[in-house]
Amino acid sequence: MAPVRDRRPSLQWRLIGSLSIALTLGSAALGFAAYNYAQTAADDSYDRLLIGAARQISETVSADAGQLSVDVPLSALETLSISRSDRVYYRVDGPDGAAVTGYNDLPLPAAASGESEAPIVGDAVFKGAAIRVASVKRYVSESGINGWVVTTVGQTREARNALSRDLTGKAIILVAAMSVIALIGILLAVRRALRPLHEVEAALIGRDPNNLTPLDVDAPAEIAELVDVINRFMQRLSDRFDVMQRYIADSAHQLRTPLTALAAQVELLANEDRPAAQKGYIARVRERTAELGRLTNQLLSHAMVSHRAQALPADQVDLAAIARQAVADAVPVSLGRDIAVRQEIGAEPVLVQGDAVSLREAIRNVVENAVHHGAQEGLWVRVTREAGGALIEVHDDGPGIPEADWPRAAERFYRGDTQAVGSGLGLSIAADVAKSHDAEMSFERPAGGGFTVRFRFPTQAVRA
C-alpha cells in the first residue's frame, strides 16, 4: 500500500520554510548593518583625506600687508582625485568672513564658525550633487591680520559610495553564503532528526499484517514515545485479535457439534425403511436444524452486539416497545409445546439511554432461552419502572439454572452440566448488553417456583 500523501506540507518543508524566513530576515538585517558600517568606514577614511587636504591648503595661507593670500598646493588636491569622476571644491575665508579664494558659495559644514581648531566635517549639496565638506581653522596673526582663517574643502561622493558599495556587497555575499550553509545544515539536521520516523514507517510497512509484536526501533526520546504508543495500540489490537480468533474457533466447534448430529441422523434416515422409525429420525433432523439455525443467529447476534457496544452512541429508547418486539420475535407461533405467554408491559414508554438493537437481542435471547429450555406451561415478561430505575424481568415456570451454575451462566458457550441442547450464547449476549448499558443482570428463584432473569437499569440510564 502506498502511503497516503495529502496536501499538508511535510514536517521537513515546514521546518525549512520557517527557518528560511528567519534566515532571510536575519540576512536583511545584517545587510543593512553592513551597509551602514561600510558607509561609516568609507566616510571615515575619505574624511581623513579631506581634512588632510584642507590642512594642507590652510598651511599655505599667508598674510602680506593686511592681505591674505593662498597658494593652493597641487598635491593637496591630487590626493582627493583618486576617483576620476569626483569633483573637488574649496574655499578659504578670512577672519572677517570675507572670501579669500575658491568657490565662495560652497556650503560650510554645520557649526563651522566655532572657536575650536578641531576640523569639522559634514554633508551638503552643491551644484546639484551630494558632497562631503570639511573645514579646518587656523589662527593667523601676522602682518596686520589677526583672526581665524577657515579653509573648507568639498568633494563629491562617488569614491566613497563606490567603496561603501564594495564593502556592503562583499558583506552581503558573506551573509548569503553563511545562510546557504545554514540552510544546508538545517536540511541535513531535519533529515537526520526525521530519520527515526522513516524507520518507524519502514518497519510498519515492511511488516507482515499478522505480526502484532512490538516494534523494535531505536528512537530518540521524542519519537520513542510515539513508538511506545504504537506498541500499546498494537498490543490492544493483538489482544482483540486473539479474542476474535478464539471466538471463531469456539464458534466453529459449536457449529460442528450439531452438524455432526445432523449428518448422523440423516445417515440413519437414509438406511431406515420402516416409516415409523423414519418419522422419528425426521423429527430429530428438524430439531437439530432448528437448533443450528438458532445457534447461527446467536453467533451473528453476539458479534453484532459486541460491535455495537463499542461503536454506537447511545440513543433514547423505549424498553416497553423493545420488550414487546423481542417477545414477538422470540416466541414462535408454531411451538410444539403449547405455552402461555403473558406480557406485563404497560402502554406508557419506559425510556432509557441505550442501543435499541442490542437491547432487543438481549431480551430476545433470554425469552428464547425461557421458551426453549425453561417454560413448561407458561412464561411472562414484565417491564416496570421502579424508584428512579427500570426493570425487565423474564420468568418461566421451568426448573431454571441451578444455583451452582449462576456465576458461570453468562460465560460464552457455558451450558452447565445439563445435557440440554443450546448454544450457551444467549445469556452471554444478554450479559454483554447489560454490561454495556451499565445494567445489572441477575437470576432468581421466586418462592412460587420457576426461574426469573432480571435486568435492572440504573437511575442515570433512565429518563423521566
Place this chain on the structure above:
Amino acid sequence: MRILVVEDTRDVGEAIVASLERMGHAVDWQATGRGAEDALAVQEYGLVVLDIMLPDIDGFQVLNTIRTRRIAAPVLVLTARSQVDDRVGALDRGADDYLVKPFDFREFEARARALLRRGQGANVSRLEVGDVTLDQVARSVTAAGAPVDLTRREIALLEVLMSHPRRVFSKAELHEQLFSFDSEAGPNAIELYVARLRRKLQGAQAEIRTLRGQGYQISAADGAGA
C-alpha cells in the same frame, strides 16, 4: 387462495411452494424481483411471501411497489441478513410479518396461515367480540380489560373463531387451521382446546357455542353480537 412466492434460492422456494400447496393454495413462484412486479401487475394475491435478497432488485423495492400500488395482499418477508435493523426495516416499510432465515417450516406455515386469516386488506390487528379483545400482533387476549393467560394455540383457535363472529366453524376446518399436516394432534384436540378456552373465558361477555353436528361459533354473550 392464490399466493405469490418470491424466492431465488431453489431449495427454499420449492419447499415453500410445496408447503403452501399442501395447505390447499394455488402458488405462483417468481425467482426475481422484476418477475414478481410483473406478476403483481396482472394477478391479485391473498398473500405475498417475499425474500429480501434477490438477484436483480432488492426485495424492499418490491415491497415498496406493493405498497405504492396499494396492493392489499399481506406480505411475509423472508430475510437472511444478519443485521437486525433489516427486520425492523421490514415492518416499517409495510411488511405484515417477517421470518429470519434459517426458519422452521412449521413456523413458516403458522405465520402464513395467520396472515391469510387476517384477511386480504383487512389490516386489522385487533379483534373484538363482546368484552374480549385479541391483539393479533402482540398475541395477547384481554377480557373486560384484564389480561387472560392463553396458550399460543388457544389464542390461534380464538383468533379463527373471532375473525368471523357467529360463523360456524367445523371441527375439521379448525383442525386444519390450527395444526400442521404432520401434527400428532388427534381429532379430539379441538374439543379439548375449546373446553379450555371456555374455562379461561368464564365470566367474559363472549361465548363459544357448540352446534351439534356442525361445529363451533363465538358470539357476544349478551346477544348483541359484534
